[in-house]
Amino acid sequence: MTAPPDDVWLRPLAKRLRREPRITGREPLTGGYGSAAVERVDLDDGSSVVLKAAGPDEVAALRAAAVVNGPVRVPRMLAHGDGWLVLAHEPGAPLPAGTPVPDDAWRSLALVHAHWRRNRPRGVPVVDRTWWGRLCGLASVGLQAAAARAGTDGAAYAEADAAVRSWAADDWVATALAALPRTLCHGDAHRGNIHIGPDGAVLLDWGNARVAPGSLDVVVLAAPPPDGPADAPGAPVPASYRETLHDALGAADPPAMIAVEEAWARVQAHVQYLPFAADHQGPDRVASMARVAGAALDELGDLLAAARR
Template structure:
């Protein structure tokens, strides 16, 4: 199907024709994602064409209104056609470029305490659903391998699905538009790609994903991002660490093995242990009335 071509031609400023196409491969590229080469005058313009996931379409519309961010440009919503981004994913251990930190900060600042249409909200119900999805992978790992680490992790995640500390943190923390999955594989040069896991959540979610992958200098982010008071920032930090390690626990169960599952579930448990006192400090002060 090429009925998207006229709309893309209008966005690109001239008639186009397809001169090449092929599936994108490598990493964890979703099925059905293609690179399509278009001829525009005497130039070849590559674009990405992928199935239209409603959340990603909504996210691309939401980030398009934020100035000074490095993200692909949406040329068509269904199928989703995006401008091509040159470059290889950031390597393990590479620092996150300052321009990526600035892009995240500007999105967080623009959407701080607002609601972007069509983006899911991370609340207690959403968290319980995440735990349920994670349990499928953990129980599958236990059945497949017989490793007790998977069963232990499943028992903890079952408890955490209704954890009062998580519910209290999510009731207290302000939300913004988060990428939701800004690992280094989604960073090409200074561009943050693949917004299909976007969500309205506390900003610490994106920071925790980036921090979990190695050394980080957040100064470029902190210079532009909305700041939280110290006690509330501590709540956000511990909530985010717990959340992120549960978020990727299913992937670890499927691909990384029992040792990594144990490491991640222990990190989440430690963060939750610190979250309780952080909430007490926060709610015993004037911050209890800020959300």
């Protein structure tokens, strides 16, 4: 996707602003892996907006997040159209490396998760058994391509590919997805999507939003650094997340449900990032991610089997 010509997005923005804005400057913004074209556009009143090529999933997710009650910090959408959106620019900087994720980012996630628990925002994809099978298929394609590029050094990619293909129809994953409550998830809530501004932390880039068990965001945001093994210790999840979630829900989630949800999320998170790891992080990282996903799948099976007894 590419951003539209200026006249396409300036007209609906003018309607929102109730004036005719004039562009005074623009600057490309750095995006994450697979991100579409994004740029900051400066306007004649001294304000700035972000013009981003985006699909309908992101528009739907931002609309859904905007209706959540409480101090939820997400980008404010000003206008959107076919393949693009315009956001209010958030001043500030990315979360510095090694800095703990601020509590207000965790609280924002918790409020979103509580608000949309057992509800489906219109237009956001749902993670179910079919979706999981497609995800495993995409991961397999990426791993096979990496194995082909690596030639005789591609054993780790091939082993991970065989594992992912065997997981695509796993009954424990299907059981978890049928039983666990879903909510609106950011879907890609890693540290790189946390922006620190004068009013607090903002969760950027909702282009991978999905309706899934909320621990997907928790596991991703608390993951260990990406430049090391995936089975290294992650960051602790602050009490503020669960406290905010349970206060908003009106009751605490049962510990057994939380354990199942977190085990499923570790499987899901590591599989969804395997193509990136295969392209950018090398065989050792891929092997460690496959180990974590396999161990989490075993744990998931044990937890669900115990729940049936």
